[in-house]
Amino acid sequence: xxxxxxxxxxxxxxxxxxxxxxxxxxxxxxxxxxxxxxxxxxxxxxxxxxxxxxxxxxxxxxxxxxxxxxxxxxxxxxxxxxxxxxxxxxxxxxxxxxxxxxxxxxxxxxxxxxxxxxxxxxxxxxxxxxxxxxxxxxxxxxxxxxxxxxxxxxxxxxxxxxxxxxxxxxxxxxxxxxxxxxxxxxxxxxxxxxxxxxxxxxxxxxxxxxxxxxxxxxxxxxxxxxxxxxxxxxxxxxxxxxxx
Amino acid sequence: xxxxxxxxxxxxxxxxxxxxxxxxxxxxxxxxxxxxxxxxxxxxxxxxxxxxxxxxxxxxxxxxxxxxxxxxxxxxxxxxxxxxxxxxxxxxxxxxxxxxxxxxxxxxxxxxxxxxxxxxxxxxxxxxxxxxxxxxxxxxxxxxxxxxxxxxxxxxxxxxxxxxxxxxxxxxxxxxxxxxxxxxxxxxxxxxxxxxxxxxxxxxxxxxxxxxxxxxxxxxxxxxxxxxxxxxxxxxxxxxxxxxxxxxxxxxxxxxxxxxxxxxxxxxxxxxxxxxxxxxxxxxxxxxxxxxxxxxxxxxxxxxxxxxxxxxxxxxxxxxxxxxxxxxxxxxxxxxxxxxxxxxxxxxxxxxxxxxxxxxxxxxxxxxxxxxxxxxxxxxxxxxx
Numbered sequence: 001x002x003x004x005x006x007x008x009x010x011x012x013x014x015x016x017x018x019x020x021x022x023x024x025x026x027x028x029x030x031x032x033x034x035x036x037x038x039x040x041x042x043x044x045x046x047x048x049x050x051x052x053x054x055x056x057x058x059x060x061x062x063x064x065x066x067x068x069x070x071x072x073x074x075x076x077x078x079x080x081x082x083x084x085x086x087x088x089x090x091x092x093x094x095x096x097x098x099x100x101x102x103x104x105x106x107x108x109x110x111x112x113x114x115x116x117x118x119x120x121x122x123x124x125x126x127x128x129x130x131x132x133x134x135x136x137x138x139x140x141x142x143x144x145x146x147x148x149x150x151x152x153x154x155x156x157x158x159x160x161x162x163x164x165x166x167x168x169x170x171x172x173x174x175x176x177x178x179x180x181x182x183x184x185x186x187x188x189x190x191x192x193x194x195x196x197x198x199x200x201x202x203x204x205x206x207x208x209x210x211x212x213x214x215x216x217x218x219x220x221x222x223x224x225x226x227x228x229x230x231x232x233x234x235x236x237x238x239x240x241x242x243x244x
Numbered sequence: 245x246x247x248x249x250x251x252x253x254x255x256x257x258x259x260x261x262x263x264x265x266x267x268x269x270x271x272x273x274x275x276x277x278x279x280x281x282x283x284x285x286x287x288x289x290x291x292x293x294x295x296x297x298x299x300x301x302x303x304x305x306x307x308x309x310x311x312x313x314x315x316x317x318x319x320x321x322x323x324x325x326x327x328x329x330x331x332x333x334x335x336x337x338x339x340x341x342x343x344x345x346x347x348x349x350x351x352x353x354x355x356x357x358x359x360x361x362x363x364x365x366x367x368x369x370x371x372x373x374x375x376x377x378x379x380x381x382x383x384x385x386x387x388x389x390x391x392x393x394x395x396x397x398x399x400x401x402x403x404x405x406x407x408x409x410x411x412x413x414x415x416x417x418x419x420x421x422x423x424x425x426x427x428x429x430x431x432x433x434x435x436x437x438x439x440x441x442x443x444x445x446x447x448x449x450x451x452x453x454x455x456x457x458x459x460x461x462x463x464x465x466x467x468x469x470x471x472x473x474x475x476x477x478x479x480x481x482x483x484x485x486x487x488x489x490x491x492x493x494x495x496x497x498x499x500x501x502x503x504x505x506x507x508x509x510x511x512x513x514x515x516x517x518x519x520x521x522x523x524x525x526x527x528x529x530x531x532x533x534x535x536x537x538x539x540x541x542x543x544x545x546x547x548x549x550x551x552x553x554x555x556x557x558x559x560x561x562x563x564x565x566x567x568x569x570x571x572x573x574x575x576x577x578x579x580x581x582x583x584x585x586x587x588x589x590x591x592x593x594x595x596x597x598x599x600x601x602x603x604x605x606x607x608x609x610x611x612x613x614x615x616x617x618x619x620x621x622x623x624x625x626x627x628x629x
Binding site: 144 | 344347
């Protein structure tokens with residue numbers, strides 16, 4: 001955009017409202033305009049961020065429930081592990097845009113479509129980590145637990161799951177960060193999340209909005225990862241001890 | 245003793261503190277296996293005794309032990325705990341009444357030592373106060389400081405973890421303990437210490453114990469009775485350690501207990517168990533003639549000399565007397581002395597090391613208790629009866 005074109009915009013009614021109302025930084029499409037971020041925080045960025053968090057939470061939560069059920073089943077019946085890894089691995093390899101295309105005829109341009117795709121990307125990571133955590137419990141610990149009279153259910157909840165927790169949280173961290181980044185692509189089916197401002201910024205080649213939304217996405221990933229680390233430390237204090 | 249009271253007075257399920265155990269024609273065959281893992285195994289363990297299952301690897305000793313708490317289920321025959329068939333009990337309930345110690349211990353890494361020890365009381369639904377009291381008693385019983393309850397297993401040494409394993413198994417005061425090579429992963433020095441500690445503990449708690457090991461020396465040391473098993477889960481001999489060593493049932497048992505079984509038998513007895521030669525010492529100041537007469541009576545040319553307080557000071561060759569009274573200046577100092585608690589095997593070693601001269605045995609106060617000769621020790625080796 002040239003200065004000659006910019007000048008008439010400032011005087012007459014703006015063609016693109018956001019550009020017109022802004023400061024000179026915005027009119028010049030500067031690299032990053034704090035003013036724009038402040039002006040558009042409450043009606044553009046903040047709602048997008050909250051939607052993005054919701055998209056992520058729902059996907060990780062549903063993905064965890066499905067992966068947990070599959071991991072428990074495969075933990076009991078060892079032969080199930082391979083088919084589950086093959087299927088979830090296949091889902092993981094489908095390009096996200098292609099998956100949206102496949103799903104739109106069935107579930108339409110809805111949030112459901114976006115969530116189905118996001119969930120399918122979490123399954124492989126979550127399943128593999130949960131199963132590795134459960135089968136990583138030493139045989140003698142299981143033997144002692146059963147030998148002292150724990151039932152299978154008590155063994156699972158009191159011994160195996162607490163011991164699997166670090167591996168499970170490690171899987172949750174990767175899955176969460178992956179979903180946060182991938183959820184931006186959901187904008188192709190539903191106008192929600194940080195993908196929306198990124199998409200509109202791309203169409204207008206508006207740098208500030210692109211950078212602001214992108215940075216929020218990165219910050220969200222870092223915060224979520226950090227929170228999960230704290231949760232893991234709080235829930236498994238024994239992992240920080242060693243022989244003096 | 246205090247430590248037992250919490251569990252016993254409030255009662256577990258009407259069990260006495262120890263219960264008899266009986267194997268009746270027990271068999272175990274795995275589906276598809278060409279031969280039985282256990283075949284027609286019968287023996288009885290009286291309440292309060294340690295029964296050691298010993299044998300080469302693959303003889304089914306661990307399988308036999310795991311049949312008792314139904315970690316493996318029987319194919320045929322029956323196992324009676326306090327007269328009741330284990331097959332009639334729900335496995336989880338049965339196991340809560342049987343202490344369980346395995347070689348790798350299997351402490352829960354995510355729980356503190358106190359939580360580990362409290363496992364069975366929690367499963368039985370004891371209240372918090374009673375559980376905490378019991379945990380404190382048990383840590384004391386196995387010789388661990390109370391503060392260690394707050395630590396995690398990864399912070400403990402192997403020997404300490406082993407003690408926690410025993411404390412955890414004893415938590416609900418079970419009438420029977422199953423111990424699968426409990427000291428197998430411990431270095432020899434600490435193993436010996438743990439064995440001695442456990443024997444001392446057993447003298448207080450008097451549990452019925454099934455103890456599995458592949459080490460015949462450990463079996464002889466720990467067992468009141470020893471079941472020697474051979475390939476295919478058959479019982480080769482069931483006897484006390486002394487009977488086993490004195491009179492092995494067949495060549496298999498003889499070779500399993502080892503060619504040095506005579507020496508091993510000597511470890512079973514202490515000098516206290518045999519009668520020593522007494523009145524055999526000369527006193528400082530005795531006239532030469534008296535000393536010579538004593539030597540003649542003993543058919544020896546060397547006398548043990550004691551001072552005025554009956555404390556042995558050395559040996560005196562008779563030819564050094566030369567008509568003079570016995571003098572402290574003439575004696576050769578003693579190479580070694582033994583106490584009444586010295587095992588016959590150690591006594592034999594000391595005798596042999598000192599040129600087969602009779603070994604001087606002293607009481608706790610250092611006074612002469614008597615002498616032990618090579619002949620006395622070999623007499624003790626004669627088969628019983």
